[in-house]
Each structure stands twice: as structure tokens, then as C-alpha cells.
Amino acid sequence: MNINWDTKLYCLIGNPIDKSLSPLIHNEIFKILYKNSIYLAFNIEDNKLKDTIDWFKAINIQGFNVTIPYKKTIIEYLDDLSPEAKMLEAVNTVKNQDGKLIGYNTDGQGFLQTLIDNGIDIKDKNVLLLGAGGAAYAIGITLSLNGVNSIYIANRSREKAISLERQIKKNSSIFIQVTDLSLENVDKKDIDIIINATSIGMYPLENMSPIELNGFKENPIVYDIVYKPMETKLIQDAKSRGFKTFNGISMLLDQAILSQKIWLNLEKKHLEKLGKVEGILAGYVE
Numbered sequence: 001m002n003i004n005w006d007t008k009l010y011c012l013i014g015n016p017i018d019k020s021l022s023p024l025i026h027n028e029i030f031k032i033l034y035k036n037s038i039y040l041a042f043n044i045e046d047n048k049l050k051d052t053i054d055w056f057k058a059i060n061i062q063g064f065n066v067t068i069p070y071k072k073t074i075i076e077y078l079d080d081l082s083p084e085a086k087m088l089e090a091v092n093t094v095k096n097q098d099g100k101l102i103g104y105n106t107d108g109q110g111f112l113q114t115l116i117d118n119g120i121d122i123k124d125k126n127v128l129l130l131g132a133g134g135a136a137y138a139i140g141i142t143l144s145l146n147g148v149n150s151i152y153i154a155n156r157s158r159e160k161a162i163s164l165e166r167q168i169k170k171n172s173s174i175f176i177q178v179t180d181l182s183l184e185n186v187d188k189k190d191i192d193i194i195i196n197a198t199s200i201g202m203y204p205l206e207n208m209s210p211i212e213l214n215g216f217k218e219n220p221i222v223y224d225i226v227y228k229p230m231e232t233k234l235i236q237d238a239k240s241r242g243f244k245t246f247n248g249i250s251m252l253l254d255q256a257i258l259s260q261k262i263w264l265n266l267e268k269k270h271l272e273k274l275g276k277v278e279g280i281l282a283g284y285v286e
Ligand code: NAP
Pocket: 068, 130, 131, 132, 133, 134, 135, 136, 155, 156, 157, 160, 197, 198, 199, 200, 202, 205, 225, 226, 227, 248, 249, 251, 252, 253, 255
């Protein structure tokens, strides 16, 4: 790509953004789609968020992603929100629509897409959701609105799990039970899908697993959204028991593709080309 006067800028803002794979993924997508666009990552200090947004408006930036710790605080600087971003009270994608900054959230849909692409029907399933942080919020709310039967939320700090339970109950009447990572009150034989949305398994906790997989039914699905390493302790344990597993790579990629869809109004013919990016990405995270 030749950078010239017409090159469009996209970026990620967060703190820290070191080692983020977003520039790699988005620049690959631009290359595949022959877009004269570039994607950078900016580490923004807390007291500089407003200045950053003012600067984005001044240069008429096309779009940007938002990561920890600004997914909630960004909202006050935006002109409007998508229904998902309103419900999750968090934004990870912003589009400049004729000078107005519109916030979206692709976390939940990015998570769900992996299951859809692999033919997994979540309808009436019983889910064990480990974690109650930002990612677990998006996943829990998305699952509750897409037909699961029940969600057991297991988290280290009970208050956060209860707060997620409350948020889910605002929009859905499915069965929810709050527990901790010992899973003492969970009927494990009842669980169809286990999702790890804690940071356990990711560097520097890569030698830990959030739970033991003893006592579950014969073939639950284990979906660990951690993507670095691609094969966490939990995934290794699940594989050794013959369980079906998914890692966080496809969620990461699907979220990026959803951001691009929002920015560029991509159609199906464009999306088919993007299958190539996953292979390129895998080489970087192993
Ligand atoms: P977050 O908001 O900081 O939440 C972290 C979660 O992990 C909380 O539930 C926290 O429990 C739990 N946790 C952290 N350290 C723990 C420990 N030592 N023992 C027990 N629980 C612990 O982070 P997040 O944004 O939700 O991200 C969570 C993980 O998902 C990260 O590894 C992140 O990389 C991954 N992720 C992947 C994708 C993807 O596209 N694949 C997208 C988003 C996130 P407490 O509530 O008790 O603190």
C-alpha cells in the first residue's frame, strides 16, 4: 500500500495497548480488500481522552476501536449509541458518520459468531460462564438474548457476578445462578457449554486453569476466550478428555470483521475473502 493524501486513518485507543493484535488484523484486512487505509494503536493517558476525541473530530477520523479502560468512559464523548452498546453500557467500535461519532459494541456478537460458524445451536443450552468482567458482561447478555436456557455465573468476586446477574435480568427471564470458581452448588452434569471469560490462562496466569473439568457430562463444549496462548491449560485439559473446544482467536477476528463491517458497510462477497486473515494471525500468537 502507498500512503498518500487520500489514505484513511483508523486506530485503537486504550491503555495499555502493547502487544495488541488489532493493527495486524485490521491492516491485513485493508490489504485483502485493497483499501487505501491504515490502522494504528495509540496508548492514551486517562486525562487525555477528551483531547484525543477532539483531535479525532478535527481530523475527521473514519473510525476507531476502544479497549480497556475506556469502553465505558468513551460514551460521554459520543453523539449516539447502537442498541447493543446502550444495553452493554460499553463501546468497542466507533464510526464517524457524517461528522457524528456513533458507538457500537461487537464483543457479544463476535463471541457468538464462532459458535454459529461451527454449527453450534445455543438454544435451550445450560451455560457455565466463568468471569464477570467486561467480556463476560457482553457474553452473558448476548447469550441471554439468544435463547439459552440457563446461565451459571462463576466469579472470584461475588459482587461483580451479582451485578451481571442483575443486568441480564433487566432484559431476560432465563434462569441465572451466581456461584464462585469452586462450583460447589453447580450441577455439573447439567452444563452443556463452559465459557472461560476470566483472565486466568492468559499471561501472566498462563500456568493456571480457572476450574477443574472433573464431573461434567461426557461432551460439554469448552470455549476459552483467552487467545494468548491459543491453547490454555483449560483447553489442554478439555482436549485430553475429548471435549469439543474453541479458543479466543476466532472471537478476536470476528470482532475485527464486525468493526470493519460497521466502518465500510462490507457485503458478503468482501467477507468471504477475509477467511485468509485467521491463518496469518495464528502464526503470531502461538
Ligand atoms: P476484566 O474486565 O478485567 O475481567 C477479568 C475477569 O477475570 C474478572 O471476572 C476477574 O474476576 C477474573 N480474574 C482475573 N484474575 C483472576 C484471578 N487471579 N483469579 C480469579 N479470577 C480472576 O477483563 P475482560 O475484558 O473481561 O477480559 C477477560 C479475558 O478475556 C482476558 O484474558 C482477555 O484477554 C480475554 N478477552 C478475549 C477477547 C477475544 O476477542 N478473544 C475479547 C475480550 C477479552 P474479579 O471480578 O473477581 O476481579
